[in-house]
Amino acid sequence: MDSLPTQMAEQVRTAAMEGGPGRRAKRAIQRYSTQMQARPLTDSAAPLRIAQLGNRAWVCVAEDGVSAAGARQRNLDLVVDALTTANVEYWVVDAADARQRITVAAHEHDRERALAALHDAYAENAVYIGDLARPTRLSKLARYPLSDEVGGVRVFSVYLSTTGQSYLGAAHACELEFWSTAPDDGSLVAPRPNRTGARIPLSDKLPAALSINEREYPTLEPFTAPRMFDVTFPIDVVYTWVDGNDPEWRARKSATMESHGLGRLNDEAANDSRFASRDELKYSLRSLEKYAPFVRKIYLVTDDQVPVWLDPSNERLQVVSHRELFGGTGVLPTFNSHAIESRLHRIPGLSDYYLYVNDDVCFGRPVTAENFFHANGLSKFFLSKAQVDLGAPSADDPPVLSAAKNNRLLIESLFGRTMRNKMKHTPHPQQRAVLEDLEAKFPEVFSETAAHQFRHSGDYSITSSLHHYYAYLTTRAVPGNIRYMYTDLSTPETPGRLRRLLHRRDMDTFCINDTNSEPENYEKESEMLINFFEQYFPERSTFEL
Known part of the structure; x- marks a missing residue:
């Protein structure tokens, strides 16, 4: 390998050891960064650069596409x-x-x-x-x-x-x-x-x-020798995705809404922000490739849509259409994530253990299979401090709340236990056997949810809540712990939260949700979000063209 100039190495070392963004560290960076960028390693095309990371100056290998593993x-x-x-x-x-x-x-x-x-x-x-x-x-x-x-x-x-x-x-x-x-x-x-x-x-x-x-x-x-607590079974990931800006898709949605009658829909059941795509999936896949090396295969469920940046020829990726997923069940076209989620366990070839990941969820630092499953096959779930409101499900409830209340009624009828807590917005560990068991015992829960083309007060949130509670009470899941952050794109606190997250990078996963953004704020919020993503995950994944 080429040698670094002794004087440069010494000054960088001194600046780094002294720490802090002091003048000596800054001078070292300014003095040598230009010549360093032109010095390739002999065994790599990557040049060397001096950069101040945290409180120290470092000589770095400048290269894209390097994962944690x-x-x-x-x-x-x-x-x-x-x-x-x-x-x-x-x-x-x-x-x-x-x-x-x-x-x-x-x-x-x-x-x-x-x-x-x-x-x-x-x-x-x-x-x-x-x-x-x-x-x-x-x-x-x-x-x-x-x-x-x-x-x-x-x-x-x-x-x-x-x-x-x-x-x-x-x-x-x-x-x-x-x-x-x-x-x-x-x-x-x-x-x-x-x-x-x-x-x-x-x-x-x-x-x-x-x-x-x-x-x-x-x-x-x-x-x-395999260790007692190492997860060795294959784990896949399932994403659901929609491009709400697609004219053909919007025409299908408009026609379906008109056939239902807008007065029958809750305000949050079909608002545009629920279907808006800001390329969150691109960055979620970048985070997965960088920080979740244990994942075997990725299934992307769409309404016959494919992101323009996606490389569908990637061997680790399979696009699954709603038509293939639903077969002769449910009602298509569907604009109801609860309905789509009720069919995910039917994906052909899907592993027995998998993670359901919304496209607005990212992995924020290296994670392992053991973050989500135990080696004996138990899955984990992540309880939120937020509670499910009391009372019966109502058409006046936000659909996510009425679905949670329906889950609670079913759990109470089966086990005599009352569920109180919502789940965190994280990847959801899933077991096909649990869902197949649930569907065999309560086919109407799945069929009725699948039949609702928009979110409905009769829905169940099967993957994100019901699966976890049913698995727990049938001794197949346990509560887990995960460091995560959740924020809604439209809230005033979000810019500060994103700055802190970008600086600390101390969360296993994070979710930047968009529940009901105002149209006039779309461009500003999109710019903020893409700027954050490009700083956190600047390197392309192998899933991109």
Whole structure:
């Protein structure tokens, strides 16, 4: 690899270690950013750039399309390639999930050789290191004094989008730790706890291979066994989407509304904002590809519509029309999301466990299958603090409320329990077996909901609520916890909430809903939303043309 100028590396290191958006950090960025952008790595077409991220200046690899899982594997490769070149024995301890860093181990007696190997490979490149005991002290590898007592190191590059609006850094580092050998029986002893065991007996020190994205890494047999709480079954995602600006679709909607008689519809049942598309789906798919690598396949349910930016040839994506979904059931055309949701479990080829995701829901940081399901097949649901109003369902209720009341009446009749809470606007973990069981026992719940072309006081919210409560009371689901944010696009608080979210990026998922925006605010709200999305998810996904 090309070397970075020693003077530049030192000034960037100094600026980074001092922290804060001070003058030295700013001068370092201004002085060297132009020449850095023209310095490609020899093993990549990506140039290097200096950027101030948070309170520090970093030398970054400027490249689009790097996912969280991809950054973790690249950092793993940094470590194993250096150790392999230096002929230092190592093994992967934990090919971690999205919330944990990948860990590599080497022998304690190879500590000096391992650190020297990293130094020789990356001393003058955009690779950073930190002592595991002091993870906040990160600097250029060539300039960081590591003592003989170091229990391990954290190695990573910072991957920056070419727009400079998104990056993956230390959170996705590879950690190299040093294992000792017990003098009494030759066991390997870990310097800290891990998910398998802190002591590997001599009898279990059997070599094995671990495959990650078609590359095999050496490990030991105990680290290849499936863990008790790891979800291993396939999980798909189902989206529903509509383009409310499509003239043909609007004509179908207008004709259907006229046939119903507008006086019979609640104001919120057919308002334009419910069907408006601001390309939220594009950014939701970007977030899924970047932060939810466990998803197998994506099904997009539409009224014979396809977004103009979508690449339908992507092997992981299948577009499903309402005609295919409903078959000879329900009434089409439908403009009722409750009706569409009542048929999702019938998608051919859909996995037994899946997530139902509205197009206005995004993944805000790396998530795992375990965020939504337990390894034994139990699904999770996420209760809101908001409660369902008391009283019987009424045509005067907003449709979402009358559907919740209908859910409550059914649950009470079955189990003698009263549901009080709504659900959070997150991805909804679903089990086909639960929905098939419900439909077999209460076919009228599904058929009547599917027959309502617009939201109706007789609807049930089957996927977003009824599924969860029924699964819980039949011992197939449990409450879960998730960090999420919900905001309505038209509320005054939304701009501030989006700024905070963009700065902190500390939510597992978030939903930016649009329940009833005023037409005169459409352009302004769209500009705000797209600006936010382009800063949070600036890189195209493989689902885009």
